[in-house]
Amino acid sequence: MRIAVLATGGTIASRLAPDGTLAVTDSVAELLGNVPDLADVEICGFDLSRRPSFTLTLDDMLGTVRAVRAKLAGGFAGVVVTHGTDTLEEAAYLTGQLTSRDARVVLTGAQRGADEPDSDAARNLLDAIRVVSAPEPVGAAIVLGGVACAAVEGRKVHTSAVSAFSGGPAGALALVDPDGVLRLSAPVRGGHYAGRPVPDRLPRVDLVKLVAGADGTHLRASLRAGAAGVVVEAFGAGNAPPSVAEAVREADKQGVPVVITSRTGAGRVRPIYSGGGADLAQAGALFAGDLTGSQARVALALALALDGPDAVPQALSNLVEGRRP
Ligand SMILES: NC(=O)C[C@H](N)C(=O)O
Structure with missing residues (x-):
């Protein structure tokens, strides 16, 4: 089986500088220098960039998705992307929605x-190659710390621990160790835009997190900055005070979708509280199920780019439910 490894940078390719800071140094050849030969797996490495992921934009990540698709179309059975972990969840959500749900694509x-x-650099790369070349495909995934979670479910949950990624309520797809890959579940969401061209660029979508006492200032600032959509990480089951609902109404009048998620990080948002979520819905806000703020931001950018503003409510609901077109 031929596997492509695409290197973009991140800590996996970083070394300590004399001043004690970490900087991206390694090429894909250096990354692969630590990977032992695996039976029946041929690995080809490609350098896409050498950047820490906190400098990457969604448009940079679209370039990575284009490269993944090109390798799959070009005869590689699977693709591993090495990436910084800080924004891996955004890159993985994009990749997971723009490639098939059961594609052999792993980000690590x-x-x-x-x-x-x-x-954990060499071990994670080896694990990623084990998962992407497993006899039974696991599906588009993030692999770190011996755990594979679905690309569209994963989120970074620790600043420094090696088990830094969780599949959230969806859990793990597989465990991986030197004995091989133990499959646990199959991805239920993802692959929504697998049949569509990768957009040239994505519109600006901002994410506003609410804190006690918050008002509509930041939502209005996003509107002024030209955001085509705004995601709000609201309280609890999707609540915000009336001053935020007022700003949602203004966004709605301007044709800018506002999408509600929860700052809790798990569970579904529902417009059930009078003076809270119910008023946000009444003001025109859309509710993004159990998507995290950063997942909903990428989902909304994709929906705006590929379905258009009028189709955003249906597209968002399909993305939340895992319905494929
Ligand atoms: N662990 C990491 O890769 C973090 C790094 N700052 C990055 O995202 O590039």
Whole structure:
């Protein structure tokens, strides 16, 4: 089986500089230098960039998705992307929606630089290759710390631990260790835009997190900055005070969709509270099920780019429910 490894940078390709900071240094050849030969797996490496992921935009990530698709179309059975973990969840959500749900595509990274004595860099890359080349495809996934979770479910949940990614309520797709891959479940969502061209660029979509006492200031600032959509990480089951609902009404009048998620990070948002979520819905806000704020932001950008503003409510509901067109 031929596997392409696409390197974009991140800690997995970083080393300690003399001043104690981490900087991206390694090429894909150096990353692959630590990977032992695996029976029946031929690996080809490609350098896409050498950047920490906190500098990447969604448009940069679209470039990675184009490269993934090109390798799959060009005869590779699977693709591994090495990536910084800080924004891996955005890259994975984009990749997972723009490639088939059961594609052999795995994103990985590391939490400790390649030259730290207890680095997880080499192990994670090897695990990613094990998962992407497993006899039974696991589906588009994030692999770190011995766990595979669906690309469209994963979120970074720890700043420094090697088990930094969780599939959230959807859980794990598989466990991976030197004995191989133990499949646990199949992805239920993802692949929604697998049959569509990768957009040239994505519109600006902002994410506004609410704190106690918050008002509509930040939502209005996003409107002034030209956002084509805004996601709000609201309280609890999707609540916000009346001053935010007022700003939602203004956005609605301007034709800018506002999407409600929860800052809790798990569970569904529902417009059930009078003076809270019910008023947001009445003001025109859409509710994004159980998507996290950063997942909903990428989902909304994709929906605006590929379905158009009028179709956003239906597209968002399909993305939340995992319905494919
Ligand atoms: N662990 C990591 O990869 C974090 C790094 N700052 C990055 O996202 O590029």
